[in-house]
Structures are given as C-alpha cells and as structure tokens.
Amino acid sequence: MIQLNELTKRFADIVAVDRVSLEVKASEVFGLLGPNGAGKTTTIRVLTTLCKPTSGTAFVGGHNVLSEPIAVKNLIGIAPQAINLESDLTVRENLEFHGRLHRMTRADRDKRIKELIEFIGLVEKQNSPVEHLSGGMKRRLLIARALMHRPKVLFLDEPTVGLDPQVRRKTWEMIRELKTKGITIFLTTHYIEEAENLCDRVGIMRKGRIIALGSPMALKKNIGETIIECREDNGYGYKFFKTRDEAIRYAEGIDCDVIIRESNLEDVFIKLTGERISD
Ligand SMILES: Nc1ncnc2c1ncn2[C@@H]1O[C@H](COP(=O)(O)OP(=O)(O)OP(=O)(O)O)[C@@H](O)[C@H]1O
Ligand SMILES: [Mg+2]
Missing domain, CATH: 3.40.50.300 (P-loop containing nucleotide triphosphate hydrolases)
Known part of the structure; x- marks a missing residue:
C-alpha cells in the first residue's frame, strides 16, 4: 500500500x-x-x-x-x-x-x-x-x-x-x-x-x-529480551541478554545494584545509538 x-x-x-x-x-x-x-x-x-x-x-x-x-x-x-x-x-x-x-x-x-x-x-x-x-x-x-x-x-x-x-x-x-x-x-x-x-x-x-x-517483538529479540541496568558513577550502564536466566546468572556474579527487566524499544534505540529517544 x-x-x-x-x-x-x-x-x-x-x-x-x-x-x-x-x-x-x-x-x-x-x-x-x-x-x-x-x-x-x-x-x-x-x-x-x-x-x-x-x-x-x-x-x-x-x-x-x-x-x-x-x-x-x-x-x-x-x-x-x-x-x-x-x-x-x-x-x-x-x-x-x-x-x-x-x-x-x-x-x-x-x-x-x-x-x-x-x-x-x-x-x-x-x-x-x-x-x-x-x-x-x-x-x-x-x-x-x-x-x-x-x-x-x-x-x-x-x-x-x-x-x-x-x-x-x-x-x-x-x-x-x-x-x-x-x-x-x-x-x-x-x-x-x-x-x-x-x-x-x-x-x-x-x-x-x-x-x-x-x-516490536523482533526488534527486541534482536538486542536481547532481558536487560540489566547497573548503577554506575555517571548514571546507569546497560547489558543485554538473550534470556532472563542468562541475565540472572550474570547479576549474581557482579557487585553492583542492578535492575533486571524486559527490553523495550527504547533499549533498541540505546543499543544502536548510545542515546535515549526522549530525555
Ligand atoms: N520546511 C522546512 N525547512 C527547513 N528545515 C526543515 C523543514 N521541515 C523540517 N525541517 C528540518 O528537517 C529535520 C526533520 O524534521 P521533522 O519535522 O521531519 O522531524 P520529526 O521527526 O517530525 O520531529 P518531531 O518529533 O519534533 O516532530 C529537522 O532538522 C527540521 O528542522
Ligand atoms: Mg514531527
């Protein structure tokens, strides 16, 4: 069309x-x-x-x-x-x-x-x-x-x-x-x-x-379905994982405050550009 x-x-x-x-x-x-x-x-x-x-x-x-x-x-x-x-x-x-x-x-x-x-x-x-x-x-x-x-x-x-x-x-x-x-x-x-x-x-x-x-599903799958946000000195760092299990295993091995959550289209944008869509 x-x-x-x-x-x-x-x-x-x-x-x-x-x-x-x-x-x-x-x-x-x-x-x-x-x-x-x-x-x-x-x-x-x-x-x-x-x-x-x-x-x-x-x-x-x-x-x-x-x-x-x-x-x-x-x-x-x-x-x-x-x-x-x-x-x-x-x-x-x-x-x-x-x-x-x-x-x-x-x-x-x-x-x-x-x-x-x-x-x-x-x-x-x-x-x-x-x-x-x-x-x-x-x-x-x-x-x-x-x-x-x-x-x-x-x-x-x-x-x-x-x-x-x-x-x-x-x-x-x-x-x-x-x-x-x-x-x-x-x-x-x-x-x-x-x-x-x-x-x-x-x-x-x-x-x-x-x-x-x-x-939306395919775009999110591409970067990884689960995200870990990790508090760093200058804001948050992001890590992308194929599965939630993988993310949990990773989180257990690091010493920092983390948020584990499902990825969204903003994460796709962040992964591709290093920036946010909105501030
Ligand atoms: N008539 C115009 N003359 C000159 N520059 C223009 C004109 N229309 C748009 N632009 C420029 O083209 C770029 C894209 O603008 P556009 O309005 O298409 O963006 P947008 O994605 O719709 O943004 P927004 O989310 O703010 O609506 C911008 O840099 C804008 O300044
Ligand atoms: Mg517009």
Missing part, C-alpha cells in the same frame, strides 16, 4: 529524510518511532504530497506521490501533528467542510458525520465550537476529519502527543478498531509504549535514516 525507495528530502544543507526504503502492506499499522528532528513528519509530508522528494520515489496505493498527487490524495486521510482545525467552526461544521471539499453528497456527509462523531465520542459536543474542546477532543476530531471521505490509508502524525495516559489509550482503541476495518495506518510517534502497543511493525528513525525495522 505504501512503498518508499531510497526516499530523500533535503532542506538546504539539512538532510531531513536520508535514503529511506520501506514497504507497508494493506491493513498494517506501521509506525515511525524517533526523537525530535528525526525526519518523521517530513516523511509523512512527502507521502501525503505536501512536499516534494529531493530524490528517490514514493508510492501510495500504487500511485507515485510526485506524478499522481491527486490519485494519492483521494486515497489518503491526514491527521497532522499541528492541529489545524477551524477553531471558530463547530465540530460538525469542520467535518461538513471537509466533506464538501471531497465532493461528498449532502446525504452522504450527514450519514458519515453521524457515524464519526459517535466513533470519536463527541455526540454531545457536535455543535460546540472547536475552541471549546479539550486537547484530547481536538486530536480525536482531527482523526475523524481525516476519515470523513473514507480513505484507504490513514496518516497520523503524533496522534496522541500531549494527551494524558487514559485519553491516549482511548485513542489507541480507536486506531485498533480502524485496523479491523481494513484501513492501512502509517503513524509517527516518539512514545515507546505507543509504538509497542499499536504497531505491527516499527521503523526506528534517527537523523533521517531508518536504523532498525521490524515488529
């Missing part, structure tokens, strides 16, 4: 996306995980035809984003990182406006708006201006707007940024439900938990490059 071949995007001397190649299958949830400035949003902007690649190619639903932008736009929905709702219009009016842009009939718009405001749990707020909504409500409305014209591929750029854990989990449930309906989802996040809980496959991105790609 999505294919990138050596995709590169430069801004003057910054290489925001650097020779990225990957494929996303139909009804897969794929996530780009990486720190600020990794190039996640730029990748989405190229895939959604909002900016042109410098070199390499990108296809969505078999259409080239550069030469067939309209065909691509008809297939996709976008919930951007920066909330760009019309804040003086109501919830309904925002959806209505988007439906008109996509030339949906009035009857179809009404039907779809009803479905979507139920889906995002904003029936009571449907006639409130967007400026009266909470941050979490606005994020959900962004997703509803992206879904209005029934896209096959949904791009979600940081869908839960700034939301409290409970609202974040609700949003994850929504995204999982969309997957069961056969929608392909390409999202970005810098939350480890979000990538682990939601994505079938994850690309870990840093400085424009994909430095690791695979299912």
